[in-house]
Amino acid sequence: LKENFAAGLIELTPFDGTHPFIDPMTGSGTIAIEAALKAKNVAPGIWRKFAFDNFDWFDKKLHPELVEKAKAQEKQDHAPILASDIDQSILEIANVNAHNAGVLQDIKFKQVAVKDFSTDLENGVIIANPPYGKRLKDREAAEKIYEEMGQTLRRLSSFSQYYLTSDPQFEKYFGAKATKKRKFYNGNLRTDYYQYWANKR
Known part of the structure; x- marks a missing residue:
């Protein structure tokens, strides 16, 4: 994702730095970095x-x-910002990017697969840009990841959750119908932004 696109996705959420933020499939860290910049104003x-x-x-x-x-x-103080990914090599790139943006100390990076993700935090925001599976050979892998996301992340019902993907079957594999979805173009690729609003505790 480009930085301005990631920042725009965050603007469509309630995130303001006073409650936790999670990117469980952070890749090169763009979404988490933009969240940290917003949290720090x-x-x-x-x-x-x-x-x-x-x-x-x-x-x-x-x-x-x-x-x-x-x-x-x-601002220097804000709620926790967590960014995780299964790939340690890409997390190292995310760390460099966060350092270059001046927010390395503001993000907790961790290597963990989305199916193994867990947290005790509550009442926050989750944003993820999972694999789209556009190529035929990647589709089954992407659908499996959507299922794992649903099994792991649906439990975090106090979090408002936002997922960007071009797969029109995302809700089916995630296991829940979105509260709302919005259409975007990520470059020339049509995507949907699936929004699952929180049940605050």
């Missing part, structure tokens, strides 16, 4: 250089002043 694009900085009519002091103002509004 880091302004989008705060590290970027912009072309207008070099315009001769632009006040050179204005941009740095606004950056400092934004940094002053950042």
Whole structure:
């Protein structure tokens, strides 16, 4: 996922950093990193250089002043953010990405398959971008993962859960009908964002 797409997925959830966040299939960590940035109230694009900085009519002091103002509004304390994946090698990439984004200390990475995932946390948000199984040989593996997700994650009923996939049969294999779903395009690929709203404890 691109960073802005992942950030948009998070914006469609109640997550604000005051309750736990879980990405149980984190891959390179994009969703968890964007969640950490939101939890810390880091302004989008705060590290970027912009072309207008070099315009001769632009006040050179204005941009740095606004950056400092934004940094002053950042937060250090937030609820736990967990990111797990079955593949240790890709978790190492996720760690590097989190370090580069300045949020490595804000995310707890762990190697674990989704079928073995467990947590004592409650009343949070789960977002995952599981494999789509677009190729015929990958479809059965993806469907098996959806079943494992359902068996493991449906139990976490106090969490609002959000899953992005292009498989129109996701609900069947997950084992529950979504509260709501929204259509998106991930690049040129049509996907659905399956939303399962929480039963708060």
